[in-house]
Amino acid sequence: MTLTNAQAIIAGASGLVGDELVHLLLNHDNISKVYSLSRRELPLHSKKLVQIVNPELRVTEWHDTNAQSAYGFICLGTTKKQAGSQYALEAVDLHLVKDVARTMKIVGVRHLVVISSLFANPYSPSHYLRTKGKMEQALSKMGFEHCIFVRPGPLKGDRAQPRADEKLVQETLAILHPLMLGPLKNLEPIPAEQVARQMVSLAFSAARHELPAVYRVSGRTLLDKPANTL
Numbered sequence: 458m459t460l461t462n463a464q465a466i467i468a469g470a471s472g473l474v475g476d477e478l479v480h481l482l483l484n485h486d487n488i489s490k491v492y493s494l495s496r497r498e499l500p501l502h503s504k505k506l507v508q509i510v511n512p513e514l515r516v517t518e519w520h521d522t523n524a525q526s527a528y529g530f531i532c533l534g535t536t537k538k539q540a541g542s543q544y545a546l547e548a549v550d551l552h553l554v555k556d557v558a559r560t561m562k563i564v565g566v567r568h569l570v571v572i573s574s575l576f577a578n579p580y581s582p583s584h585y586l587r588t589k590g591k592m593e594q595a596l597s598k599m600g601f602e603h604c605i606f607v608r609p610g611p612l613k614g615d616r617a618q619p620r621a622d623e624k625l626v627q628e629t630l631a632i633l634h635p636l637m638l639g640p641l642k643n644l645e646p647i648p649a650e651q652v653a654r655q656m657v658s659l660a661f662s663a664a665r666h667e668l669p670a671v672y673r674v675s676g677r678t679l680l681d682k683p684a685n686t687l
Contacts, residue, residue: 461487462487462489463487463488463489463526463527463528463664464488464489464490464491464492464524464525464526464527464528465482465488465490465491465492465526465527465528465529465530465660466491466492466493466494466526466528466529466530466561466564466566467479467482467491467492467493467494467529467530467531467532468493468494468495468514468530468531468532468533468557468561469495469530469531469532469533469534469572470493470494470495470499470532471495471497471499472532472533472534473612473649474532474572474609474612474649474652474653474656475530475532475653476649477649477650477652477653477654478530478532478653478656478657479491479493479499479501479506481653481654481657482530482657483501483503483505483506485657487661488505488528489505490505490506490507490524490526491503491505491506491507492507492508492509492526493506493507493508493509494509494511494514494516494557494560495508495509495510495514496510496511496512496514497510498510513556514533514553514556514557514560515556515560516560516563516564519563519564524565525564525565525566526561526564526565526566527565527566527567527568527664528566528567528568528570528660528664529558529561529566529568529569529570529601530569530570530571530656530660531554531557531558531561531569531570531571531572532572533549533550533553533554533557533572534549534550534572534574535549535550536585537584537585543584546584546585546588547588550585550588550589550592551588551591551592551595554571554592554596555592555595555596558571558595558596558599558601559599562599562600562601566601567601567602567603567664568601568602568603568605568660568663568664569596569601569603569604569605570605570607570656570659570660570663571592571593571596571604571605571606571607572607572609572652572656573589573592573593573606573607573608573673574586574589574608574609575608575609575610575675575676576608577589577590577592577593577606577608578590579591579593579594593606593673597671601670602663602670603663603668603669603670603671603672604670604671604672605656605659605660605663605668605671605672605673605674606671606672606673606674607652607655607656607659607674607679608673608674608675608676609647609652609675609676609679610645610646610647610676610677611645611646611647612646612647612648612649612652613646613647613648613649645676645677645680647679647680651679651680652679654683655674655679655683657683658683659672659674
């Protein structure tokens with residue numbers, strides 16, 4: 458059964474999917490409080506929102522009056538171009554995500570939902586996809602009741618800081634759309650809001666024990682209507 462009066466913590470609320478996600482959580486009747494873990498304060502105000510601002514995304518203190526957060530959401534990620542090197546990309550997409558997941562485990566998160574990438578694989582020849590795969594491996598072993606990896610293809614939405622490479626991919630795929638058949642359908646761009654809705658739906662499904670302990674949802678499947686509408 459879906460947990461009512463539950464609390465959630467989200468890392469990466471300033472990103473494309475994270476921004477949609479934090480608004481969904483704040484407006485959801487079953488969520489009583491939302492903790493945002495970010496490097497800078499979000500331009501949001503709500504009685505349900507508690508902002509934890511830390512440059513290293515660490516929770517330095519957690520008061521006994523803070524109930525455990527049943528749900529955890531991680532929407533962190535970068536690109537090699539943004540990070541500047543493969544090493545710097547790993548520092549965010551692997552090591553930072555692992556650190557944040559450990560923090561969430563400490564504050565009581567039972568059902569963790571994480572943004573990964575389509576084709577993530579720890580043995581991929583692609584450094585980016587290999588890093589995402591290693592991240593999934595590491596988080597799967599941390600002992601959460603449920604660890605869910607959402608693997609979207611290209612994302613659609615308005616970023617505060619647009620990515621030129623992402624825009625180019627979207628434009629190219631729009632031209633190639635009629636040719637995208639079979640497995641290529643997974644490359645269809647997905648609205649960030651839809652990904653966020655699926656993340657909330659999957660978290661609730663996990664709380665009802667409808668999913669295995671480690672679960673992955675990829676590509677076009679994310680375009681399906683979420684099981685739990687908001």
